[in-house]
Amino acid sequence: MDTRERVIAIIAEQALLEPSDIREDMSLADLGLDSLGLVESIFAIEEAFDLRVPFNANEPQASEFDVSTVGAMIKAVERLVMERA
Amino acid sequence: MRRVAITGAGTINALGHDVPSTLQALRNGVCGIGPLTIRDADRLSVRIGAQVKHYDETAHFGRQQIALYDRFTQFAVISAAQAMKQSGLSIDEELACRSGVLLGTSGGGLSTVDDSYRSVYEEGKNRVHPFVVPRLMANAAASAVSMEHGLQGPVFTVSSACASSNHAMGLAFQMIRSGMADVMLTGGSEAMLCFGGIKAWEGLRVMSEDGCRPFSATRNGMVEGEGAAVFVLEEWNHAVERGADILAEFAGFGMTADAKDIVLPSADGAQRAISAALADAGLAAEDIAYVNAHGTGTTANDRVECLALAKAFGPAADHLLVSSTKSMHGHLIGGTGAVEVLACLLALREGVIAPTIGFDATDPECPLDVVPNIAREAKVTACLSNAFAFGGLNAVVALRTA
Numbered sequence: 001m002d003t004r005e006r007v008i009a010i011i012a013e014q015a016l017l018e019p020s021d022i023r024e025d026m027s028l029a030d031l032g033l034d035s036l037g038l039v040e041s042i043f044a045i046e047e048a049f050d051l052r053v054p055f056n057a058n059e060p061q062a063s064e065f066d067v068s069t070v071g072a073m074i075k076a077v078e079r080l081v082m083e084r085a
Numbered sequence: 086m087r088r089v090a091i092t093g094a095g096t097i098n099a100l101g102h103d104v105p106s107t108l109q110a111l112r113n114g115v116c117g118i119g120p121l122t123i124r125d126a127d128r129l130s131v132r133i134g135a136q137v138k139h140y141d142e143t144a145h146f147g148r149q150q151i152a153l154y155d156r157f158t159q160f161a162v163i164s165a166a167q168a169m170k171q172s173g174l175s176i177d178e179e180l181a182c183r184s185g186v187l188l189g190t191s192g193g194g195l196s197t198v199d200d201s202y203r204s205v206y207e208e209g210k211n212r213v214h215p216f217v218v219p220r221l222m223a224n225a226a227a228s229a230v231s232m233e234h235g236l237q238g239p240v241f242t243v244s245s246a247c248a249s250s251n252h253a254m255g256l257a258f259q260m261i262r263s264g265m266a267d268v269m270l271t272g273g274s275e276a277m278l279c280f281g282g283i284k285a286w287e288g289l290r291v292m293s294e295d296g297c298r299p300f301s302a303t304r305n306g307m308v309e310g311e312g313a314a315v316f317v318l319e320e321w322n323h324a325v326e327r328g329a330d331i332l333a334e335f336a337g338f339g340m341t342a343d344a345k346d347i348v349l350p351s352a353d354g355a356q357r358a359i360s361a362a363l364a365d366a367g368l369a370a371e372d373i374a375y376v377n378a379h380g381t382g383t384t385a386n387d388r389v390e391c392l393a394l395a396k397a398f399g400p401a402a403d404h405l406l407v408s409s410t411k412s413m414h415g416h417l418i419g420g421t422g423a424v425e426v427l428a429c430l431l432a433l434r435e436g437v438i439a440p441t442i443g444f445d446a447t448d449p450e451c452p453l454d455v456v457p458n459i460a461r462e463a464k465v466t467a468c469l470s471n472a473f474a475f476g477g478l479n480a481v482v483a484l485r486t487a
Contacts, residue, residue: 016148039215040152046212 003049003081007074010044024071031070038067045073051080088321089261089335090487091430092174095167097160098312098414098424099135103167107424108431110413111439112460117414118297118308125280131292134278135310135415153216154229155194156276160313160420161226162233165270169234172317173329174268176235185239185266186227187257188315189249189273191419192282193242194221199281226274230315238266247379248340249273250314250422251472251480255338257318258482267320272423274313283309289348291383297416299380299409300387300455302446307381310415314423331487333433336467337366343477350386350473355393358479359469363397366483368467370401373483375432375468377425378455380409380441381416388450390471395453406463408456412442422472426482432465433486 001009005019012019015031022031028038035057042053042065053076055065065080066072096103099117100110110117117135126132137160142151145163154162165186176184197220204210219225224242231240239260243253250273257271277283286292286309293306324331339361343354363370379390387409395402410428417424428439437460444457467485474480 036153036216037149043212043215 003078004074006048007045007077008070010048011041011070011073014041014044022070024069024074026070028067045077049077049081051084053080087262087264089258090319090321090324090329090331091316091333091335092319092324092329092331093168093170093172093317094314094332094427094430095164095171096312096314096424096427097137097163098314098417099137099310100414104427107427111410111428111431112437114440114442114458114460115413116442117310121278121283123279129280129283129287131283131287131294133294133296133308134283135308136278137312153219155197155220155225157190157192157194157274157313158226158229160276161188161274161315162229164272164274164313164315165230165233168270168315168317172319174317180267181235181237183238183266184236184268185260186230186236187239187241187243187253187269187271188227188230189243189253189419189423190223190226190275191244191246191249192275192277193223194225195277195282196279197221199279202281230270234270236270244419245478246474246476247416247418247421248472248474248478248480249419251470251482252340254316254422254426254482255340255480258335258338261318261320267323269318270315271318272313272315273420275417275420276311277418278309278311293382296443297382297412298443298445299378299382299412299441300391300448300451301444302448304382304384304387307383307411307416310417312414312417312424313420314427316423316426332430333487334485335482336368336485337362337483338481339365340478340480343479345477347477348475350389351477352389352392352396354477354479355390355471355473356396358481359393359397359471362469362481362483366485368483370398372467373469374406374463374465375429375438376405376407377428377468377470378407378409379471379473380411382409382411386473390473391451391453402453405453406438406456406461407453408439408441410439422470422480422482425470426484429468429470429484432463432468433484436462436464438463
C-alpha cells in the first residue's frame with residue numbers, strides 16, 4: 001500500500017466509510033469527521049508512519065499540516081515522509 | 086419538604102449484569118470473588134478480586150463510544166440505561182433542565198491512566214491516544230450519562246474514596262428535596278482492577294490474599310471489586326402523578342468527618358453519621374431492621390463499625406440485622422455504596438436480608454447479628470447503608486418502603 005492508500009484507509013476507518021467512497025476533493029465536513037475524529041485520524045497517521053504531525057487543534061487553519069481536504073492531507077503526509085527520509 | 090422516590094435501578098457488577106441477576110445472587114449468597122485475570126497478575130501479591138466477567142464492550146457500545154469510554158464510564162452508562170428504562174421516564178425539554186446526574190467514583194478512568202503510563206514509560210512510546218484526558222477524567226461517566234439521556238441540569242462527580250457513592254446519592258437526594266432538581270440519576274462506578282490499581286492497594290497492606298470475611302474472627306482484609314449501580318431519584322409527587330412504580334423512598338442522609346486520621350476509622354465519626362441519617366429521615370433506632378454495613382473485612386473497620394452501630398442504636402442494636410455484601414461483590418471503592426443500595430432494595434421490597442458470606446468464626450469484638458452465610462427473611466420497613474472512607478469521611482443513607 002502506498003502513502004495515499006494508507007492515509008485513505010485511516011480516514012475511511014475514522015469516518016466509518018469504505019476506502020472506495022473517499023475522494024480526494026472531500027473535506028472533513030463531507031466525510032462527517034468532527035474535531036475528535038480529526039485528532040484520532042492524525043494520531044493514527046502518526047502511529048502508522050511513525051512521524052510527528054504538526055497540528056494544533058486550536059488553530060487548524062494555521063497549522064503546517066493542511067487538513068482542508070483528503071488530497072491535502074495525503075500531500076502533507078507524503079511531504080512529512082519525504083522530509084524524514 | 087419534598088419527598089424523594091427511587092423509581093429505577095440499574096447495575097453491572099461481579100454478581101450480575103443487571104438488577105434481577107444481582108438480587109438473585111445476593112439472595113443465594115453467591116461469591117463473585119475469584120482469581121484476577123488481568124495483565125501482569127503474576128507480578129501481584131494480591132491475585133483475587135470481584136471482576137465483572139463475561140463482559141463484551143462491543144455488545145454495548147460502538148467503536149467511537151469505546152474510544153471515548155473507559156471501563157468505569159461504560160459500567161455507569163450501562164447501569165443508567167437500565168435504571169432509566171425501569172423508571173419509564175420520558176425526558177421532555179422542560180424536565181431535561183430540571184434533571185441531572187451525580188455519580189461517585191474514586192479512581193475515575195484508572196485503567197486509561199495505567200495503559201497510558203505503560204505505553205510512555207514501559208514501552209518508551211512518545212505519544213498516547215488523543216482521548217486519554219476525556220477518558221480518564223473523573224466526571225467522564227457522569228457526563229456520558231448526561232449526554233446519553235439529554236439531562237441538562239446539575240451534573241457532576243463526587244470523589245471521596247469509599248464514601249463517593251453515598252455522598253453522591255445523598256447530595257442528589259438533597260437536591261431533589263430542596264427543589265433544585267426533579268430527577269437525578271445517581272450512584273457510582275469504579276473500575277480499578279488493573280495492574281497499577283491493585284499495586285497501589287497492595288502497598289497499604291490491607292488486602293486479603295484469600296477472601297473477604299467481614300466480621301469474622303478470621304478476616305484478614307478487603308477484596309476489591311468493580312462495577313456500577315445507578316438509580317433514578319425522582320420528586321415524590323412527580324413519580325406518583327405519572328403512575329411510576331416507586332421502588333422505595335430515599336428518606337435521609339447523614340455525613341460527618343472524623344478529623345483524626347487519614348486511614349484509621351473512628352467510631353465516633355461513624356456513629357455521628359448513622360445518628361444524623363436517622364434524624365434526617367425522621368426515623369427512630371427501633372424503626373431500622375437492617376443495616377448494610379461498610380464491612381470491608383479489615384480488622385479495624387469491622388470492629389469500629391460494630392462499636393459505632395452499638396452506640397448509635399443503643400438497646401435496639403440487639404434486634405438489628407447487619408450484613409456486609411462486600412463478601413460477595415467485593416469492595417467497589419467509589420461505586421460500593423451504590424451497589425449496596427441494591428441489597429437494601431432486596432430487604433425493603435422482598436423481605437430478604439442478603440447474608441455476610443465467608444463467615445467462619447465469631448469475633449467478640451463484632452457482637453452483632455451479621456446474618457452469617459445464609460440469607461434470612463425479615464420484615465424491613467426502613468434500613469441504612471453505611472460507607473466510611475479513607476480520609477475519615479462517613480456517609481450514611483436511609484431508605485424506607487414506598
